[in-house]
Amino acid sequence: MYNFLGEKINAPFLPAEVLPSTKEENDRLLEAITISDSCMDPDVRAALFEPDFDFDDNALADDFVLQASAEPTGNFVEVICRSK
Helix, strand or coil, rough: CEECCCECCCCCCCCCCCCCCCCCCCCCCHHHHCCCHCCCCCCHHHHCCCCCCCCCHCCCCCCCHHHHHCCCCCHHHHHHEEEE
């Protein structure tokens, strides 16, 4: 093995666990996987199958991550009780 300058270098030793498998894999049968809409949440089902579903009303805000990671305000128990 040679580096970019053409100098000979020793190849690193890699254990068998990090090398590709020598076993032959079975082909995946993705066509056989079906998901029934009866096991979906109603909003997911609507987004996938209802042609008049309004994505704008159900979109996350642009700063969703900032909102979700914001420091909670107030007493935790009060916040939970108010949410019910």
